[in-house]
Amino acid sequence: MGIFGPFTCAYCGNIFRGLKWSVKGGKCVCGQCYEKFSKDRPYEEWKKSTIAQIKAYYEDKQQVAAQGECAFCGHAFDASDIYTYVLKDRKKICYGCAEKVRIVCPVYCTEDYDTAKYEYVPATEDPLEKLELKELYSVLQNAEEERKKRTEQYGSHKAVFIVDDVMRFYKAPDKAEAHRIFGRAVLGRIDPGDRICVLRREGPHFIDVTSIDCQEYNKKAKSLSEGHDGALAVSGDVSFIYPGDVLTVN
Ligand SMILES: [Zn+2]
Numbered sequence: 001m002g003i004f005g006p007f008t009c010a011y012c013g014n015i016f017r018g019l020k021w022s023v024k025g026g027k028c029v030c031g032q033c034y035e036k037f038s039k040d041r042p043y044e045e046w047k048k049s050t051i052a053q054i055k056a057y058y059e060d061k062q063q064v065a066a067q068g069e070c071a072f073c074g075h076a077f078d079a080s081d082i083y084t085y086v087l088k089d090r091k092k093i094c095y096g097c098a099e100k101v102r103i104v105c106p107v108y109c110t111e112d113y114d115t116a117k118y119e120y121v122p123a124t125e126d127p128l129e130k131l132e133l134k135e136l137y138s139v140l141q142n143a144e145e146e147r148k149k150r151t152e153q154y155g156s157h158k159a160v161f162i163v164d165d166v167m168r169f170y171k172a173p174d175k176a177e178a179h180r181i182f183g184r185a186v187l188g189r190i191d192p193g194d195r196i197c198v199l200r201r202e203g204p205h206f207i208d209v210t211s212i213d214c215q216e217y218n219k220k221a222k223s224l225s226e227g228h229d230g231a232l233a234v235s236g237d238v239s240f241i242y243p244g245d246v247l248t249v250n
Protein backbone atom coordinates (compact mmCIF):
# COMPACT_ATOMS: atom_id res chain seq x y z
CA MET A 1 0.00 0.00 0.00
CA GLY A 2 1.32 3.44 -0.87
CA ILE A 3 -0.05 6.93 -1.46
CA PHE A 4 0.22 9.71 -4.13
CA GLY A 5 0.03 9.03 -7.84
CA PRO A 6 -1.22 9.11 -10.49
CA PHE A 7 -0.76 5.37 -10.87
CA THR A 8 -1.97 3.04 -13.59
CA CYS A 9 -3.77 -0.02 -12.31
CA ALA A 10 -2.00 -3.06 -13.74
CA TYR A 11 -5.23 -5.07 -13.62
CA CYS A 12 -7.93 -2.79 -15.05
CA GLY A 13 -5.85 -0.01 -16.60
CA ASN A 14 -7.50 2.77 -14.58
CA ILE A 15 -5.37 5.79 -13.87
CA PHE A 16 -5.90 6.70 -10.24
CA ARG A 17 -4.59 8.68 -7.30
CA GLY A 18 -4.63 7.82 -3.64
CA LEU A 19 -3.86 4.46 -2.19
CA LYS A 20 -2.34 1.70 -4.30
CA TRP A 21 -1.93 -1.98 -3.53
CA SER A 22 1.13 -3.87 -4.67
CA VAL A 23 1.08 -7.36 -6.07
CA LYS A 24 3.88 -9.70 -7.05
CA GLY A 25 6.13 -8.49 -9.84
CA GLY A 26 6.35 -4.86 -8.71
CA LYS A 27 2.91 -3.98 -10.11
CA CYS A 28 0.10 -2.19 -8.30
CA VAL A 29 -3.69 -2.20 -8.52
CA CYS A 30 -6.34 0.44 -7.84
CA GLY A 31 -8.78 0.61 -4.92
CA GLN A 32 -11.67 -0.69 -7.02
CA CYS A 33 -9.74 -3.80 -8.04
CA TYR A 34 -8.48 -4.23 -4.49
CA GLU A 35 -12.08 -4.30 -3.29
CA LYS A 36 -13.14 -6.74 -6.00
CA PHE A 37 -10.22 -9.06 -5.18
CA SER A 38 -10.78 -8.82 -1.43
CA LYS A 39 -14.28 -10.22 -1.83
CA ASP A 40 -12.81 -13.48 -3.12
CA ARG A 41 -9.59 -13.95 -1.16
CA PRO A 42 -7.76 -12.01 1.53
CA TYR A 43 -5.41 -9.42 0.11
CA GLU A 44 -2.46 -11.12 1.81
CA GLU A 45 -3.02 -14.00 -0.64
CA TRP A 46 -3.24 -11.75 -3.67
CA LYS A 47 0.03 -10.08 -2.76
CA LYS A 48 1.73 -13.36 -3.67
CA SER A 49 0.13 -13.45 -7.16
CA THR A 50 1.27 -11.76 -10.35
CA ILE A 51 -1.18 -9.82 -12.51
CA ALA A 52 -1.22 -12.74 -15.00
CA GLN A 53 -2.16 -15.14 -12.18
CA ILE A 54 -4.94 -12.85 -10.96
CA LYS A 55 -6.31 -12.59 -14.50
CA ALA A 56 -6.20 -16.37 -14.88
CA TYR A 57 -8.06 -16.75 -11.58
CA TYR A 58 -10.89 -14.49 -12.74
CA GLU A 59 -11.12 -16.10 -16.17
CA ASP A 60 -11.56 -19.48 -14.47
CA LYS A 61 -14.09 -18.04 -12.09
CA GLN A 62 -16.15 -16.63 -14.94
CA GLN A 63 -16.19 -19.99 -16.67
CA VAL A 64 -17.28 -21.70 -13.48
CA ALA A 65 -20.04 -19.15 -13.07
CA ALA A 66 -21.30 -19.97 -16.55
CA GLN A 67 -21.54 -23.72 -15.95
CA GLY A 68 -24.83 -25.45 -15.21
CA GLU A 69 -28.24 -24.29 -16.27
CA CYS A 70 -30.58 -21.36 -15.79
CA ALA A 71 -32.79 -21.92 -12.74
CA PHE A 72 -35.63 -20.12 -14.49
CA CYS A 73 -35.78 -21.46 -18.05
CA GLY A 74 -33.54 -24.52 -17.78
CA HIS A 75 -31.29 -23.52 -20.68
CA ALA A 76 -27.70 -24.72 -20.21
CA PHE A 77 -25.36 -21.76 -19.91
CA ASP A 78 -23.26 -21.25 -23.04
CA ALA A 79 -21.35 -18.55 -24.88
CA SER A 80 -24.56 -16.60 -25.53
CA ASP A 81 -24.69 -15.89 -21.80
CA ILE A 82 -22.25 -13.02 -21.79
CA TYR A 83 -23.41 -12.53 -18.20
CA THR A 84 -25.13 -14.81 -15.76
CA TYR A 85 -26.98 -13.42 -12.76
CA VAL A 86 -27.17 -14.61 -9.18
CA LEU A 87 -30.49 -13.94 -7.48
CA LYS A 88 -31.04 -13.21 -3.80
CA ASP A 89 -31.52 -16.92 -3.06
CA ARG A 90 -28.21 -17.70 -4.89
CA LYS A 91 -30.06 -19.25 -7.86
CA LYS A 92 -28.40 -18.48 -11.20
CA ILE A 93 -30.30 -17.28 -14.24
CA CYS A 94 -29.21 -16.85 -17.85
CA TYR A 95 -28.59 -13.65 -19.78
CA GLY A 96 -31.72 -14.16 -21.89
CA CYS A 97 -34.02 -14.42 -18.87
CA ALA A 98 -32.47 -11.33 -17.27
CA GLU A 99 -32.94 -9.37 -20.51
CA LYS A 100 -36.62 -10.38 -20.63
CA VAL A 101 -37.31 -8.59 -17.33
CA ARG A 102 -34.95 -5.61 -17.68
CA ILE A 103 -37.83 -3.48 -18.89
CA VAL A 104 -39.16 -3.51 -15.31
CA CYS A 105 -35.82 -4.19 -13.57
CA PRO A 106 -33.42 -1.62 -15.00
CA VAL A 107 -29.95 -1.48 -13.45
CA TYR A 108 -29.69 1.65 -11.37
CA CYS A 109 -26.43 3.52 -11.97
CA THR A 110 -25.19 5.60 -9.08
CA GLU A 111 -21.96 6.56 -7.31
CA ASP A 112 -20.23 5.28 -4.20
CA TYR A 113 -17.66 7.09 -2.14
CA ASP A 114 -14.39 5.23 -2.41
CA THR A 115 -12.51 5.71 0.82
CA ALA A 116 -9.28 4.46 -0.78
CA LYS A 117 -9.40 6.94 -3.66
CA TYR A 118 -11.13 9.82 -1.83
CA GLU A 119 -13.60 10.23 -4.65
CA TYR A 120 -16.93 9.08 -5.97
CA VAL A 121 -16.74 6.10 -8.28
CA PRO A 122 -19.45 4.64 -10.53
CA ALA A 123 -21.56 2.01 -8.80
CA THR A 124 -24.59 0.01 -9.84
CA GLU A 125 -27.59 -1.54 -8.18
CA ASP A 126 -29.18 -4.47 -9.92
CA PRO A 127 -32.75 -5.20 -8.78
CA LEU A 128 -32.25 -8.85 -9.79
CA GLU A 129 -29.92 -9.30 -6.84
CA LYS A 130 -32.85 -8.54 -4.54
CA LEU A 131 -35.27 -10.97 -6.15
CA GLU A 132 -35.85 -14.61 -5.36
CA LEU A 133 -36.48 -17.14 -8.10
CA LYS A 134 -40.14 -17.59 -7.12
CA GLU A 135 -40.73 -13.85 -7.51
CA LEU A 136 -39.39 -13.90 -11.05
CA TYR A 137 -42.60 -15.37 -12.48
CA SER A 138 -44.69 -12.36 -11.53
CA VAL A 139 -41.85 -10.00 -12.57
CA LEU A 140 -41.85 -11.61 -16.00
CA GLN A 141 -45.59 -11.09 -16.23
CA ASN A 142 -45.16 -7.42 -15.27
CA ALA A 143 -42.48 -7.11 -17.93
CA GLU A 144 -44.81 -8.49 -20.59
CA GLU A 145 -47.57 -6.09 -19.54
CA GLU A 146 -45.15 -3.16 -19.54
CA ARG A 147 -43.93 -4.11 -23.02
CA LYS A 148 -47.52 -4.21 -24.27
CA LYS A 149 -48.23 -0.81 -22.76
CA ARG A 150 -45.14 0.73 -24.34
CA THR A 151 -45.94 -0.81 -27.72
CA GLU A 152 -49.34 0.89 -27.53
CA GLN A 153 -47.68 4.17 -26.56
CA TYR A 154 -44.84 4.23 -29.11
CA GLY A 155 -46.20 1.98 -31.85
CA SER A 156 -44.72 -1.25 -33.11
CA HIS A 157 -40.99 -0.86 -33.87
CA LYS A 158 -37.87 -2.98 -33.73
CA ALA A 159 -36.69 -0.59 -31.02
CA VAL A 160 -37.53 2.71 -29.31
CA PHE A 161 -34.88 4.93 -27.72
CA ILE A 162 -35.35 8.10 -25.63
CA VAL A 163 -32.61 10.73 -25.93
CA ASP A 164 -31.07 12.24 -22.80
CA ASP A 165 -28.20 14.13 -24.39
CA VAL A 166 -26.15 14.47 -27.54
CA MET A 167 -22.41 14.90 -27.31
CA ARG A 168 -19.85 15.57 -30.00
CA PHE A 169 -16.61 13.66 -30.03
CA TYR A 170 -13.83 12.96 -32.47
CA LYS A 171 -12.60 9.44 -32.90
CA ALA A 172 -9.19 10.76 -33.93
CA PRO A 173 -7.98 14.25 -34.88
CA ASP A 174 -8.10 13.43 -38.60
CA LYS A 175 -11.37 11.49 -38.60
CA ALA A 176 -14.81 12.79 -39.44
CA GLU A 177 -16.98 14.40 -36.83
CA ALA A 178 -18.93 11.90 -34.78
CA HIS A 179 -21.51 12.08 -32.00
CA ARG A 180 -22.79 9.99 -29.18
CA ILE A 181 -26.49 10.01 -28.45
CA PHE A 182 -27.02 9.16 -24.79
CA GLY A 183 -30.27 7.75 -23.50
CA ARG A 184 -32.17 4.57 -22.89
CA ALA A 185 -33.77 1.84 -24.90
CA VAL A 186 -37.37 1.67 -23.74
CA LEU A 187 -38.45 -1.03 -26.15
CA GLY A 188 -36.77 -3.68 -28.28
CA ARG A 189 -33.07 -3.81 -29.09
CA ILE A 190 -30.77 -1.50 -31.03
CA ASP A 191 -27.89 -3.10 -32.93
CA PRO A 192 -24.92 -1.53 -34.69
CA GLY A 193 -25.97 -0.79 -38.28
CA ASP A 194 -29.58 0.00 -37.33
CA ARG A 195 -31.10 3.10 -38.90
CA ILE A 196 -32.71 5.38 -36.34
CA CYS A 197 -35.54 7.71 -37.25
CA VAL A 198 -36.72 10.91 -35.60
CA LEU A 199 -39.87 12.73 -36.67
CA ARG A 200 -39.72 16.49 -37.03
CA ARG A 201 -42.37 18.83 -38.38
CA GLU A 202 -40.65 18.91 -41.78
CA GLY A 203 -40.60 15.13 -41.94
CA PRO A 204 -38.52 12.19 -40.79
CA HIS A 205 -34.72 12.29 -40.37
CA PHE A 206 -32.59 9.17 -40.43
CA ILE A 207 -29.13 8.33 -39.20
CA ASP A 208 -27.23 5.03 -38.95
CA VAL A 209 -25.82 3.70 -35.70
CA THR A 210 -22.15 2.88 -36.18
CA SER A 211 -21.57 1.32 -32.77
CA ILE A 212 -23.04 1.17 -29.30
CA ASP A 213 -21.43 2.09 -26.00
CA CYS A 214 -23.07 0.23 -23.18
CA GLN A 215 -22.67 1.19 -19.55
CA GLU A 216 -19.75 -0.21 -17.63
CA TYR A 217 -21.87 -2.93 -15.98
CA ASN A 218 -23.00 -4.14 -19.40
CA LYS A 219 -19.76 -3.60 -21.27
CA LYS A 220 -19.64 -6.95 -23.04
CA ALA A 221 -22.97 -6.30 -24.78
CA LYS A 222 -22.70 -5.17 -28.39
CA SER A 223 -26.35 -4.14 -28.60
CA LEU A 224 -28.55 -1.99 -26.42
CA SER A 225 -31.68 -3.73 -25.26
CA GLU A 226 -34.74 -2.44 -23.46
CA GLY A 227 -34.24 -1.35 -19.90
CA HIS A 228 -30.61 -0.38 -20.48
CA ASP A 229 -28.97 3.05 -20.65
CA GLY A 230 -26.22 3.61 -23.16
CA ALA A 231 -24.94 5.69 -26.03
CA LEU A 232 -25.46 5.28 -29.76
CA ALA A 233 -22.44 6.35 -31.78
CA VAL A 234 -23.27 8.00 -35.10
CA SER A 235 -21.23 9.95 -37.61
CA GLY A 236 -22.28 13.08 -39.46
CA ASP A 237 -24.81 15.78 -38.68
CA VAL A 238 -27.20 15.23 -35.76
CA SER A 239 -28.49 18.81 -35.47
CA PHE A 240 -32.04 17.44 -35.76
CA ILE A 241 -31.82 15.36 -32.55
CA TYR A 242 -32.65 16.88 -29.14
CA PRO A 243 -32.91 15.63 -25.55
CA GLY A 244 -36.31 14.11 -24.98
CA ASP A 245 -36.66 12.91 -28.59
CA VAL A 246 -38.11 9.51 -29.26
CA LEU A 247 -35.98 7.65 -31.80
CA THR A 248 -37.36 4.59 -33.50
CA VAL A 249 -35.79 1.73 -35.42
CA ASN A 250 -37.94 -0.09 -37.93
ZN1 LIG B 1 -7.93 -1.44 -11.14
Ligand SMILES: [Zn+2]
Residues within 6 Å of the ligand: 070, 071, 072, 073, 074, 075, 093, 094, 095, 096, 097, 098
Ligand atom coordinates in the same frame (compact mmCIF):
# COMPACT_ATOMS: atom_id res chain seq x y z
ZN1 LIG C 1 -32.95 -18.54 -18.56
